[in-house]
Amino acid sequence: MPEISYLEAIRQALWQEMKRDERVFLLGEDIGRYGGAFGLTHGMLDEFGPERVRETPISEATIVATAIGASLLGMRPVAEIMFMDFVMLALDQIANQAAKMHFMFGGRTTVPIVVRMPGGSGSGAASQHSQSLESILMHFPGLIVVNPSTPYDAKGLMLASLRDPNPVCFVEHKVLYKTKGEVPEDDYIIPIGVAEIKRAGRDITVVANNIMVMKTLGVAEKLSRDGIEVEVIDPRTLLPLDTNTIIQSVTRTGRLLVVHEACQTGGWAGEVIASVVGSPAFDFLDAPVRRLGGKDVPIPYNRGLEKFAIPQEIDIEREIRALVQGKV
Amino acid sequence: MPVPFIMPKFDMDQEKATIISWSKKEGDPVQFDETVLTVETEKVAIDVPAPATGILAGIQYKDGDVVPVTEVIAYVLKEGESLADLPKTDSQALPTQPEVVSSPQEAPLSKPIIAPQNASVNATPVAIRIAKEEGIDLSKVRALGGNKITRDDVQHYMKEQQKPASRVAVPATPAARRISAETGIPLETVTGSGPRGRVQSADILATVNSRPASTTEIHGREAQVVPLTGIRRTIAERMQQSFQEAPHIALTIDVDMTEMEATRKRFNLQTEKLGQPRITVTALMIKMVAWALVRNPYINASFDDDAISLWQDVNIGVATAAPHGLVVPVLKGADHLGVSEINMRLIELANRARDNKLKLEDVQGGTFTISNLGMFGIRQFRAVINPPESAILAVGSLVRKPVVVDDKDRVEVRPMVSLTLSADHRVIDGVVAARFLSDLLAGIESPGLLLF
Numbered sequence: 001m002p003e004i005s006y007l008e009a010i011r012q013a014l015w016q017e018m019k020r021d022e023r024v025f026l027l028g029e030d031i032g033r034y035g036g037a038f039g040l041t042h043g044m045l046d047e048f049g050p051e052r053v054r055e056t057p058i059s060e061a062t063i064v065a066t067a068i069g070a071s072l073l074g075m076r077p078v079a080e081i082m083f084m085d086f087v088m089l090a091l092d093q094i095a096n097q098a099a100k101m102h103f104m105f106g107g108r109t110t111v112p113i114v115v116r117m118p119g120g121s122g123s124g125a126a127s128q129h130s131q132s133l134e135s136i137l138m139h140f141p142g143l144i145v146v147n148p149s150t151p152y153d154a155k156g157l158m159l160a161s162l163r164d165p166n167p168v169c170f171v172e173h174k175v176l177y178k179t180k181g182e183v184p185e186d187d188y189i190i191p192i193g194v195a196e197i198k199r200a201g202r203d204i205t206v207v208a209n210n211i212m213v214m215k216t217l218g219v220a221e222k223l224s225r226d227g228i229e230v231e232v233i234d235p236r237t238l239l240p241l242d243t244n245t246i247i248q249s250v251t252r253t254g255r256l257l258v259v260h261e262a263c264q265t266g267g268w269a270g271e272v273i274a275s276v277v278g279s280p281a282f283d284f285l286d287a288p289v290r291r292l293g294g295k296d297v298p299i300p301y302n303r304g305l306e307k308f309a310i311p312q313e314i315d316i317e318r319e320i321r322a323l324v325q326g327k328v
Numbered sequence: 329m330p331v332p333f334i335m336p337k338f339d340m341d342q343e344k345a346t347i348i349s350w351s352k353k354e355g356d357p358v359q360f361d362e363t364v365l366t367v368e369t370e371k372v373a374i375d376v377p378a379p380a381t382g383i384l385a386g387i388q389y390k391d392g393d394v395v396p397v398t399e400v401i402a403y404v405l406k407e408g409e410s411l412a413d414l415p416k417t418d419s420q421a422l423p424t425q426p427e428v429v430s431s432p433q434e435a436p437l438s439k440p441i442i443a444p445q446n447a448s449v450n451a452t453p454v455a456i457r458i459a460k461e462e463g464i465d466l467s468k469v470r471a472l473g474g475n476k477i478t479r480d481d482v483q484h485y486m487k488e489q490q491k492p493a494s495r496v497a498v499p500a501t502p503a504a505r506r507i508s509a510e511t512g513i514p515l516e517t518v519t520g521s522g523p524r525g526r527v528q529s530a531d532i533l534a535t536v537n538s539r540p541a542s543t544t545e546i547h548g549r550e551a552q553v554v555p556l557t558g559i560r561r562t563i564a565e566r567m568q569q570s571f572q573e574a575p576h577i578a579l580t581i582d583v584d585m586t587e588m589e590a591t592r593k594r595f596n597l598q599t600e601k602l603g604q605p606r607i608t609v610t611a612l613m614i615k616m617v618a619w620a621l622v623r624n625p626y627i628n629a630s631f632d633d634d635a636i637s638l639w640q641d642v643n644i645g646v647a648t649a650a651p652h653g654l655v656v657p658v659l660k661g662a663d664h665l666g667v668s669e670i671n672m673r674l675i676e677l678a679n680r681a682r683d684n685k686l687k688l689e690d691v692q693g694g695t696f697t698i699s700n701l702g703m704f705g706i707r708q709f710r711a712v713i714n715p716p717e718s719a720i721l722a723v724g725s726l727v728r729k730p731v732v733v734d735d736k737d738r739v740e741v742r743p744m745v746s747l748t749l750s751a752d753h754r755v756i757d758g759v760v761a762a763r764f765l766s767d768l769l770a771g772i773e774s775p776g777l778l779l780f
Contacts (some may be wrong), residue, residue, distance in 0.1 A: 254503050254529065286503035286529045287522075326522040326530070 001184055007177035009151035010116075011040050013158035014078060016187060018048055021076060024162060025052040027063055028080030028116075037082045038118060038177055060089035067113045068098050068167075076162060077113050083129045084119030084171060087137075098167035099142035110165040114158075120211060120261055121306055122175040127298035130306070132262035134209070137169045138239045138271065144168040144192055145239040149213035151181040153236055156190030164192060171238075173210040195242035197249065201229035203324050204255040207246055207272050209235060212259045212311065219316045228324050238268055243275040250276050254286035255323050261310045264293025287323045292316060330403040330414055331380040337397040338369055343453070344396045345369050347389055356384050358404060365401075380404045386411045396453040451477035458482045500527035507532045560653050570715045574631070574752040578710045581765040583772045585726055585743040588612055591775040595667065604668060609726075610646065610700060611671035616771040617721060618642045618662035619778060621696055624764040628695050630716040631755045645694035645714065646674065650681045656714060657681050658694040702726060708746035718752040719761070721768075 004012070018024045025048075026041060032055045035042030045053045056063050060081055067077035081087050087094065098111045121130035137145045144166050148154040154172070161168040198213055199220050208216045213234045220230035231249050235241055250256045256276055258269035269291035276282070277289060294310045322328045335345055345367040352364045358378040365376050378384070382404040389395050403411060449466040451459070455477045459466045462482075469485045471477045498515040500508070504527045508515045511532065518535050520527035588609070595607045621628040625638045642663040645656040657677035662670060680686045699711040702725035711722040724746040733740045747768065751761040771777050 254501075283502050283506040286501045288501075326526075326528045328523065 001182040003180045004151055004183050005178055005180050006148075006151045006154050006172075007038060007040050009155040009181075009183045010158050010172065011042075011044075012183070012185075013155045013162070014041075015044065015047070017159060017162045018044075018052065020187075021162070023074065023076040024078065025054065025070075025075060026078045026080065027054040027056050027066060029056055029058055029063070029082050031055060031080055036080065038174065040177075041080070060086045061093055064090040064093035064098070064113070064115060067115070068093060068101075068111055071111050071113045072101075072109060078162070079113060079115045081115060081117040083125070084117040084133055085128050085131045087115070087117050087133060087169075090115070091136075094137070094143065094167065094169065095140045099140045102166070103142060111167045112165050114161045114168045114170050116170045116172065118172045118174045118177070120173040120175060121294075121299045121310055122211070124301065124303050124306060125174070126301040130299035132260065132294065134169075134171050134238050135262050135266060135268045135271075137171075138241075138268055142166065143239060144237065145171065146192065146237050147171045147209050148236060149173075149176065149198075149208075149210045149234050151179065151183045153190055153196070153234070155183050156188050157192070157236060159187060160189045160192050163189070168192075171210070175211055176214070179214065190236065192237050193240040193242055194237070195233050195235045195245040197231060197245065198234050199230065199232040201231035201253065203229045203231075203253055204257060204320055205231045205233060205246065205249040205253045206257045206259060206316070206320065207233045207235065207269075208259040209238065209268075210261070212261055212316075215311070215313050216259055216316055219313050219320065223317065223320060228320065230320060235272075241268075241271065241275070243272070243279070246272060247276055247279045247281045250281040251284045254284050256285070256289040257316075257319050257323055258289075258291045259293075259311055259316055259319075260291075261294050263296045264291060265296050267291070267293045269293055287326060288328055290319055290323060290328065292319050330385070330405050330409055330411060331382065332400045333364070333379055333384075333402040333404055335367070335395045335397050335399045335401050336376060338374055339371065342369055342397055344394050345374075346394050347391055347401075348373060349391050350387065352384050354385060354387050358382065358384050367395075378404060380406075382406045382409075449477065450475055451482075452479065454479045455482045462486060498527060499524060501529065503529040504532055511536055563654055566715055567712050570713050574713050574715065574718070575754060576710070576713065576750050577753045577756075577758060577761065578748055578750045579758070579761050579765055580708060580746055580748045581769055582731075582744050582746050583769045584731065585609075585745050585772065587775055588616075588772050589743055599668065605671060605675055607667055607671050608674065610698070611667055611674055612775075613698065613700075613723065613772075614644050614646070614659060614662055614670050614674070615665075615667050615778065616768055616775075617644060617696070617698060618665075619771050620764055620768040622663050623767050624760065626756055626760050627719045627749075627751070627764045629718045629755055630695070631718055631752055632716065636718075636755050639695040641693075641695065643693050643695045645691075645697040645717075646677070647697060647699040647711075647714075648678060648681045650684060650686075655681050655686060655691060656694060656697060657686055657690045658692065660693065696720070698723060702745070708748055710748055711750050713750055713752055718755040719764075720750050722748040722750065724748070 014026065026044065030037060031041040032045040032050065032053050041053065063079045067079040070077045081090065094115065098113060101109055101111050119132045119134065134145055134147055137143055144164060146157050146161055146168055148157045158170065161170050199217055201220065206216050213232065216232050220232055223230055231253055233246055233249055256273065258272045260267055260269055262268065273289045273291060292311045292315060297309055299309055300306050348366040348368050350365045352358055358364055358381065360381045361377045363375040364378045364384065367374055367376055384402055385405050386403040388401050395401055451466050456466065458479060459482055464482060464485065466477060469477050469481050471481055472484065473480065499520065500515050504515065507529050513532055513535055515527050518527050518531045521531050522528045592607055592609065592612055599606055621642050628642055629636050629638045641661055643658050643660045644662045645658045647654055647656050659670060659673055659677065677690060680690065694714065694717060696717055697714045697720045699720060700723040701709060702723055705725050707727060708724045709722050711720045713720045726743050726745050728741050729744050730739045731742045731744065732738065747765065749761050749765055
């Protein structure tokens with residue numbers, strides 16, 4: 001299997017689906033000649049032409065609203081929000097329109113749009129270009145929130161999103177764009193709403209998303225040498241959230257840590273923890289359940305401070321050790 | 329019931345009102361919505377109307393009293409009612425004397441000073457309410473923050489009072505609590521290694537593992553360690569003791585269930601009409617066994633070192649699978665019960681066993697045990713006697729097989745069951761055991777014998 005980057009995997013999915021399905025088209029700021037802020041749509045204008053790779057004015061509300069309108073008329077638009085932070089400007093369209101139409105029209109219409117948005121910190125892009133806002137999107141019934149951590153998942157989930165009848169918020173991570181992994185060239189789907197156990201272990205369950213999956217896997221390898229076996233679960237889709245897999249895992253390990261980059265207060269770790277504590281897994285808990293989120297601060301521009309604001313390997317290791325050793 | 333007349337709340341943050349004057353007195357008739365008294369809040373004077381039509385009675389406060397809002401200040405009685413009709417809890421709060429000790433002059437528009445139980449106690453309304461609810465004598469509560477007893481003081485007092493109480497919470501993780509319940513090791517007996525002494529599952533498992541003869545690895549392979557505790561330990565010990573002490577003999581007999589099945593079918597036609605549960609094979613079997621036990625007293629016996637007890641009562645235990653292991657609920661006096669009664673008691677016992685709700689008396693006093701593994705397709709087996717009883721009957725599965733049915737060597741397919749009696753040879757000779765089995769066979773094959 002060829003090794004390609006996370007960015008290339010998403011690009012490949014879009015490319016292949018545009019070839020396969022004429023209804024799919026892209027719209028967003030600078031996605032044509034410039035190839036997108038991160039170069040993800042590079043070459044697509046030449047391949048598919050300006051009808052299907054549409055440059056838009058700088059108005060996120062317009063981008064999403066246009067996508068919704070087109071989808072109602074049978075198209076399958078992929079809207080790009082240059083930085084996830086700007087999704088706030090389109091939140092009325094996403095949350096009040098796209099998420100609700102299927103419900104409010106009595107199931108007689110669907111809104112099959114995909115809104116791509118790179119989130120996350122680590123690139124020194126300061127506080128208006130570095131947030132992880134997936135928890136906000138998770139609060140709206142009717143939306144799907146996808147958040148892949150590997151190139152393989154990114155392609156399979158993008159293909160699933162493009163074919164899903166519901167509005168999908170496809171949250172990417174800027175720092176992951178360069179990470180590489182094996183990705184099949186052919187068409188495959190990763191089902192929405194199914195978590196993956198990225199690493200099996202008996203001592204503690206760590207649920208993490210996007211870049212925190214990578215960090216946790218690194219920590220897990222290190223701890224394994226000390227005899228601590230960490231089970232790492234990547235929900236892959238945050239809404240719907242595969243709580244079953246998590247609950248079953250905690251039933252086996254008796255311990256739970258949730259790690260995310262998003263600010264801890266109001267973050268989705270709380271959702272995971274509530275699901276577990278309110279489930280039969282409660283009686284199998286052998287330690288307090290813990291979460292490790294980003295600090296409740298705007299992401300700093302300064303690289304050192306930026307690192308300090310979000311969980312690092314050393315923090316994850318400290319939390320896991322404390323939980324496994326019964327020190328919390 | 330008398331309608332309570334409540335001091336109304338006129339304002340969001342109003343806590344109390346001062347009674348200016350009652351315009352009606354005790355025993356006066358009042359109309360709904362008619363002004364009965366005038367009160368003064370911190371802002372205005374307001375006429376308070378009657379909450380119902382009737383007779384004004386049980387006035388709690390006099391003119392000039394400061395009363396917390398939502399307090400009952402009087403009652404309105406309907407025709408034929410008296411204050412005695414009040415529910416008891418209310419009547420306790422219905423003293424003949426008004427409880428107000430302060431006058432507005434002493435505590436002008438500050439927090440009212442009221443003491444329901446002791447006129448000399450100085451307390452806030454909240455403190456009084458809590459004291460009333462919790463049944464606390466306010467005169468025993470010390471005001472720590474000044475001259476007035478507050479909510480904090482009452483709560484502090486309650487905490488002090490409860491200190492020596494037995495409710496000591498052991499800090500433990502949910503998993504530790506579960507394992508404690510499963511193994512029967514009380515949390516209190518385990519030293520917690522977690523923060524602030526919290527018991528974690530490893531602490532209980534360590535206790536379990538520190539018991540002798542616990543092997544976690546056999547030939548290098550991992551095994552799941554099931555601690556030998558509670559009911560499992562009891563079963564293990566008793567079976568070991570039984571097998572070591574009682575010389576077991578086992579005799580097997582095959583019985584033809586044709587008649588029994590036919591009888592059961594006839595019974596069930598009746599139970600259906602009566603809306604009763606269907607008669608089970610076990611119920612009929614118990615009836616037959618009880619009948620045979622009465623005829624063979626040495627089977628319904630137990631052995632101790634000095635003597636053999638031949639029991640007057642026939643109490644038949646039925647080995648039953650329960651969530652935590654085997655239990656043997658006992659059907660008492662089975663020889664005096666009809667089949668339908670046996671059936672119903674059996675259902676009840678089985679339900680209780682399944683829900684882990686058996687009481688001690690449900691499993692005590694057995695004189696004989698039946699163990700049935702027929703439902704698993706086990707044709708025939710030897711059971712171990714349940715001490716101190718001296719015999720146990722093992723019932724196999726019902727199998728249709730060819731049997732010779734009469735003198736002319738005619739072969740017919742009949743529903744057959746193997747019954748194996750394990751008997752304590754110290755008490756029961758082979759011939760005694762054999763006689764019991766042949767009586768049982770006669771009963772099962774000719775259920776009409778029950779009538780004798």
